[in-house]
Amino acid sequence: MSTAPLTGRRAYVTGGSRGIGAEIVRRLTTDGAAVAFTYSASSAHADKLVAELTADGAKVLAIQADAADREQSVAAVDRAAAELGGLDIVVNNAGAVYWAAVEDFPAEEFERLMAINIGGVFWTTRTAMKHLGDGARIVNIGSVNADRIPGPGLSVYGMTKGAVASFTRGLARDLGDRGITINNVQPGPIDTDMNPDEGDFAAIMKAVTTQGRYGSAADIAALVGFLAGPESGYITGATLNVDGGFTV
Template identity: 45%
Template sequence: MNGKTVLVTGGSRGIGAAIALRLAEAGADVAITYTSDEAAAQAVVGKIQALGRRAVATRADAGGAGDAAGAVDWAADTLGRLDVLVNNAGAGVLGPLEDLTLAQVDRVLAVNVRGVFLASQAAAGRMGPGGRIITIGSCMTQRVPGPGGTLYAMSKSALTGLTKALARELGGRRITANIVHPGPVDTDMNPANGPYADPQAAMTALGRFGRPEEIADTVAFLAGDGAAYITGAEFSVDGGHAA
């Protein structure tokens, strides 16, 4: 990926940070967005710069219409071009169907669906042939193991349709669109030693949580030259959660 530029939304921690670092290791210059933890974002920037790559970060709320598209234009202007967009930023609200509020519905759909659409729309306008749009979905689009996931599963499932439509829309320009569905992954938000970890691990065929780097490796493959003939596809990196 030498000479390529990447934007990773929500790249200050967890899966997003692992993706940003992995793409930098592959030779890309990387822009990331964050919502609140500037120190964490700057720590990721520092690690990328230590690899000899350019790295920048900006505060942006993926749920804000202006921020979602604006971050793409900022990344392209700051780095001089945009080759890869990784739609990683997301919001998760779990709970009984009857307890979900309108504000929660609006927020999750704004971040997980509208923000991804607007960022992808903006990226399509800035990318040339060989561009990549890679979206982070969820294992819950393929198997919902219990109650409480209605809103989150709905929002992430919408991204599969969006990805397939983008593949058709942009294929003639040699821009690909694919989606990666992580299973339970060990992050600060969902630690492998947390109170809900054991049942999640038991739902996978491998009986364990994934590591953020394992998701990042799949994203790096899809961003690279070896995936030029792959588009409109779903990739489950879930330890067999959907098996």
């Protein structure tokens, strides 16, 4: 009987209670990891996910933390490491989006996007580094909007995700001598509660993919699982699009 590839590994996922984040948590536990994940507000989705996965024998911990808040981000990482006995895998999934032209962009929404999409990634990663051993894995969840903007109003969001891609490349240099890999997964149109694969907007998005359809959260989680595993050790600093050809 083969051993699951992440058996004995300890993972931390931000924004893991719903959508892509929840599917990443499921995949990491299926692959054998013990997982702590954060959620921001209501615990209903988090509690349901914990109950689902622990019933199957997985070790899963939910931690309430606002990714926009530096102190909460730092404390959540430290708590996860304490509860799990260290960290081997970090997935920066928490993110926010807001659409508006630059001249109309509310200051509070600008600050929120910067705090979550850039600050949350930075403070989580910076704090986790002291808990990560050699050969650890960091996976950032960016967006294809770092490379392609399909319409007006996404310039600020695209800017934040471009920063994630740049941070990934730089940190790969910083951590290379420790054998720690860091990679950036950029989803395209993915079917979630926040971005359903039906309706007028979905029709536009499908039309600009090569496959004419949305992807699933499992498509993203599959790549994250591989990048978190033992066979991806020579992949680092990479940006990998999972977008059905949206960016070709």
